[in-house]
Amino acid sequence: MMEPADLTQETAVLAQKEAQYSEDIRIGGVEGGATHSTLVILDGKGTRLTEVKGPHTNHWLLGMDETAARISAMIEKGKQDLGIPESVPLDCVGLSLSGCEEETTNHRLMETLVQKHPNSARDYVVSSDTLGSLRTGLESGGIVLIAGTGSNALLINPDGETHKCGGWGYIMGDEGGAYWIAHRACKYVFDDIDGLTEAPEPISYVWPAMRNYFNMSDRNSILPYFYANFDKSFIANFTKELATGCERDDPLCLKIFEEAACLLAKHIIALSKKAHNDLKLAHGGLKVICVGSVFESWKFMKNGFANEIHNRRVVDELSLLRLTTTSALGACYLAAEKINCPFIKPYDSNVEIFFHYNRDNFPETRTTELKNHTLVSDNVHVHGEST
Structure with a gap:
């Protein structure tokens, strides 16, 4: 049986390795509206590393290929800002975009990114802009109401059940x-x-x-x-x-x-x-x-x-x-959950x-x-x- 002192030392070593691993993780999140988009990149501890502005990313207006190209260009700009080599993809990117309300088209967008821009990110989470906004400020559920160029509303209950109104x-x-x-x-x-x-x-x-x-x-x-x-x-x-x-x-x-x-x-x-x-x-x-x-x-x-x-x-x-703050953070939170990367999220602030x-x-x-x-x-x- 391991002595208490040895157990404490091993726990400290594991914690140090986990912390080091977390800092090496790079998570992206994109808030995409009908007029412009914002990318935020965090490390595995939730520290904001950089922010990139870009054009709108609504695939219903642009088509899948152009939308994917714009997202990839923003990611590559963010990687350049951080000195990340072009060949090294981000660990996961959350996309909370206007027009991404359907699972079928969301999957097509993710496939387009993976196939045509393989170095941008290893994995993606694609959702509507309403979900990204809600997850930026509320942990256990609520409603998000968007009134920008268009309008949309989404309810998420504590059990994960969702309902929408508008957004057509x-x-x-x-x-x-x-x-x-x-x-x-x-x-x-x-x-x-x-x-x-x-x-x-x-x-x-x-x-x-x-x-x-x-x-x-x-x-x-x-x-x-x-x-x-x-x-x-x-x-x-x-x-x-x-x-x-x-x-x-x-x-x-x-x-x-x-x-x-x-x-x-x-x-x-x-x-x-x-x-x-x-x-x-x-x-x-x-x-x-x-x-x-x-x-x-x-x-x-x-x-x-x-x-x-x-x-x-x-x-x-x-x-x-x-x-x-930008709802790109909510997209980052969704990406972090996808790859099981826990960190404290400052919802109240x-x-x-x-x-x-x-x-x-x-x-x-x-x-x-x-x-x-x-x-x-x-x-x-x-x-x-x-x-």
């Missing part, structure tokens, strides 16, 4: 996302000028803003942007002009952002019905990680969001959180609460019916909000 693209879905907001504004203008349907508020700001942004003299001039030379990201960026309109108290811009907020709240309401009680009864209620540029205009959305949640009477308490709703503390509100029959509150109470 700009034709079949993406309600509340930047493209939807921009398109909504343009449609209001077109229908109002045609006399087909009167806009809910005057188009006096939005119509000139459209002409300026799209460099158009009349409505026909905008059609190539939506058809012949369609560019979803360029159209979605018009939302920034609408946010400026909100800053100037333009009623139509404010109305559109309120509508977007109500639709995003409906994503949460739909998924909350399938959430386990463990998530609903946790401190702070149901946790929702919110990702995307649309949430930068939260101050114009919170009343519409809070009223929709309150009036539907499905959610008793919830907390909205924003990531304080990866997020911060910016909105808290509690039905018991929500006062009775007086509602006013607008001419388009949407109810808005005259006195919305929100608390626990940080700037």
Whole structure:
């Protein structure tokens, strides 16, 4: 039998070897949205080594080969930054990408990378951008709500069961996302000028803003942007002009952002019905990680969001959180789990609460019916909000 002193020494030696081995591991994670992507590389202890920015990586828009080439180029840039030889692949890379919601196409992307770029990584984990965002900030489950160019929501219960809402693209879905907001504004203008349907508020700001942004003299001039030379990201960026309109108290811009907020709240309401009680009864209620540029205009959305949640009477308490770091870290965490590389993940420091709703503390509100029959509150109470 080994003496205690010998056992202690052997344990120390094994720990030292394990630590050395962990430091030699290189794990990558890619956050891929509809406009840009980010790669982060960690060592086996979870220490961030480098970060690389790149173009968007949605295979539905690019095709598998180009998507794989862009991912590989980012990985090779990261390896160069760290002095890793081109012939030495990373141990595993997690890919949390926009458009990666189907197992079949996810497997095709992984096969394309392995076959055409064998030196980039030994193994991959491919998942949606929603999963990467959720795993960056929540360990035991919750909801992630994405409202960037498009929109998407995903629930993960503590037992690993998943449910999604939205994420069907700009034709079949993406309600509340930047493209939807921009398109909504343009449609209001077109229908109002045609006399087909009167806009809910005057188009006096939005119509000139459209002409300026799209460099158009009349409505026909905008059609190539939506058809012949369609560019979803360029159209979605018009939302920034609408946010400026909100800053100037333009009623139509404010109305559109309120509508977007109500639709995003409906994503949460739909998924909350399938959430386990463990998530609903946790401190702070149901946790929702919110990702995307649309949430930068939260101050114009919170009343519409809070009223929709309150009036539907499905959610008793919830907390909205924003990531304080890139969701590429969540992709790294998934890759680390794939190769059984455990390290402490700082979930709490990866997020911060910016909105808290509690039905018991929500006062009775007086509602006013607008001419388009949407109810808005005259006195919305929100608390626990940080700037």
